[in-house]
Amino acid sequence: MRRRRRHRVGRALLLLAVAAAVAGAAAVVLRPGYGGAPADGATRGGTTQTRWGRLSALDRVLLVKVRQAGLWEMPAGQQAQQRASSPRVREVAGMIMEQHMRLDADTRATAERLGVIVPNQPNGTQQSYLRELSHKIGADYDRTFVLRLRSAHGQVFSVIAKVRAQSENTEIRAFAERALKFVNTHMSLLESTGLVTKSALH
Template sequence: MGGALSVTLVALAYPSMLGITTVSSAPDRVIANTQWGPLTESDRDFVVKVRAAGLWEYPVGQMGVQKGSSKGVITASQHLIDGHSALDTTCRKIAPMLNITLPNIASPQQVGFVNQLASDSKGQQFDKDFANILRMTHGSIFNTVAKIRSTTKNSLVRALADQANDTVLDHITVMEQTGLVDFDQTLFQQTTPPKLPKSDLTPPPPGAGQPPIVLTPPPTATSTPVDIDRLAGGAAPAPAPVPTVG
């Protein structure tokens, strides 16, 4: 039952605009009718956005565990790895059920965040940049999660939004608990994002036949993916072997 799907289009086009903000030509337009409810452009973009977030925040979490010089930053880093590996599992589970193509690389803007933190030496500068960048990006996505949760008619997307809401709130909280967040600066950047070209905000689509990269859960994982098999009323198709990051 999990693999059964009726779509109005042969394939769902890759999202044209993703990043801190979502700009869609018709966000409420239904692009597929599925057994779990209609899927809109906004729904599709949200699934890809959650996946893209993990593709840069997960490695930043690994970086923070190694380069963080304060207990708060190391704890926040562990939460990034834990939370995004669980979200990644849910995204990879529901994407083929909804015929959504997932990226394997974050957007150029997001890769820029990774490069900025990678260039910081271990110590106060890294800790400060880490806490403020991650607080800004999570604050930016928080309203998007709430909007999707309150408007989507698709039960799989709704379940992902529930999980994302808990994860994003947790990550906002642990960033603030580092004591390093400059709220004036961070909230300004959050509410007044730079006007970047679409190419900077769009994660590139995967190559033909390229399997989705897996964000491996840590041995001490506490975050739990959505039980999609139970939600869908049957077992979803077993995924093919895929490369891992961990």
């Protein structure tokens, strides 16, 4: 009983923390004239030695890209739950947002263990996607949401798979396996809407 109560309290705190992060990211991204550049831990140094093995620049890129994916897909998912016209798109958006919350916590914890600096803002392209979505309504919103997220997931999936195949760092390999499961699930969820077009697969 006590353990379940602690679990509920911990989950509630996580939800509050992520909600604050999502609101902050959305406010920054949607602010007119915003041009700030996110910190990019991937550029800080080459290959280094850690207790889990050699950590390469590509390993750092993985953490940065997964972190940035969450920073725009969490607010996008939150927005889609209110603005999407399709019940299935709203359902999928909610599931993706919730799963990204867990993946983001994992990403930040892994980066901290490995001493990698990760961004606290989406990149420029991701910011433009959020701005684009904020001007869409109805079925057009649904199509754009699915297109942007499915395309983005396909891109990050290939990076994760490459790192999983090449990394010499056991901590990164384990993280890559966890991330692959999330991203693969998200692609399947987006495809289940029936709105994935050929252009989303490039």
